[in-house]
Amino acid sequence: MSNLEIGIWSFPVLLLMIFLRVPIGLAMFAAGFAGLWLVNGSAAIALARMKTETFTTFSNYSLSIVPMFLLMGYFATLGGMSQALFKAAAAWLGHRKGGVAMAAIGACAGFGAICGSSLATAATMGRVALPELKAYGYAGGLSTATLAAGGTLGILIPPSVVLVIYAILTEQNIAKLFLAAFIPGIIAAIGYIITIRIYVAINPGSAGTRERVAYGDRFRALFAVWPVLVVFIAVVGGIYGGIFTPTEGAAVGAFGTGLIALLNGGLNRKTLVASFMSTGRSTAMIFFIVLGAAFYNGFLALTQVPQEISNYVVSQGFSPTLVLVLILVFYLILGCFMDSLSMILLTIPIFYPVISGLDFGLSPEHTAIWFGILVLIVVEVGLITPPVGMNLFIINAMERSTPITQTYAAVMYFVASDLLRVALLIAFPSITLFLLS
């Protein structure tokens, strides 16, 4: 077998392992190891790589952002900011038709600005908003779907763990990717609010009303969220302004949210330990996938498979937009049963060379950033698509009186809004790239 054939055969083997429930990082590691063995004719080189590669992967300065952002997210949930954000959003939006659900979206967007994780955003805002939605007579399906969708704003609005991984895989500037994600993130929040309005118009019985709040109280509620704003500006502004590296920005963010949690009394020994456990578990999971991906991609690069695929696609003269759309559709399908980070680590090394080989009329850097934001959105759609959207499970576990089928039905409105937004961003790359120019 030629190296190229070994590389191509590794795909079905890898997929088979993953479908047999082998953890994704382990599957990639095993496939990469076996592949290197076959290509080199002996296991010695693969073993030799492991002497330093595990350590260098885990000690990567840029990747150390990931545990820091995760800890920042858990501290943020302890700081009482979720209540303050929801109160402020509800003061401004609550009296509208579907307003309390809209407020939940607004609060999720705000929380997303200090939290880089979708599941943490969904879980935290769910705890705050679900009881309120119930109290104001919102239908179960609308409530759970709103929070599941709102949770995805945690990743879409910077800081974002997924974007960090994408930036490292494609050697792009993390600060520029964060900046590019900002406007699409705001459009996502507005899109969800419009979705709620449409849902309520179609199902008039699904939302109750809440009394109007006086403007003085509205501004007071808004003022209470200033710590969120300070942390967000310090982190994203500091990184983009070149005051510190993205890793330093993540440390500042974790320190800031930790301080807020400490001052609000949310941080004590018990919650600190719990934050360490959650951060540790997620970190280990992510880094094992990163390690497996490093091994597997090292092997793939040796077989020249990514390059050959890219050459093939480019030489066929397909329409670039068609190729892009097909890749995004592939992510949507994969997202129905795989988590977002695994998808990115598994596929970007293959798809990214293809995309960079095509001409979209943008500079190479802009193409990479634009593609990154589009991928970010479609992999996040996977968190809210049945059957295994993780956000749906998280929220449904908190609101057991709503059957998951009702959540499934309502969440499709939000999925439609996501798809519309992707189409918009494909048609007008300048929306994403606007802040960069």
Add this chain to the structure above:
Amino acid sequence: MYQFFHGLSRLMAAIGGLVLTGLIIMVCYSIVGRALIQFGLAPVHGDYELVEAGIAFAIFSFLPLCQITSGHASVDLFTDMMPDRVQRILRMLIEILFAAVLIMIAVQLYYGMESKIRSGQTTFLLQFPIWWAYAASLVSATVAAVVAIYMAFIRTTEAFTGRTLIADDQGAEH
């Protein structure tokens, strides 16, 4: 047994969390020092190197907890349709493979450390030997391998007895 290994894994994760927190505080202190350099403060010397050494240790220390709580991301959709018995055997095989890989990682890390001792390589600014960082990580990698062996033992017992000894935790967060 389970109490011991679970406690050990939590202890390692807590130590990793403390190191992570320490790094965060050090990095923030370093930024302040850099900003106020004209007032006589200074950034932490070699902060970059400390982050690299510390974060590797922290991540290795998080592995045992992820292992014992089955926190690794996987695709459950297709296996959920299989009969219980097949699922148990699959889990046994996976956990044995996992243990083998983590043992291999720890052993190779040891060889990596040996070669760093031989070469006498030090970090650029602080000039501390790189093998120190390897040695710290090796402790955690060894615990991870031991916990993985324990989990392989548990899943093997489960496959043969048909009883569930350790249930999965909720899906991993990220």
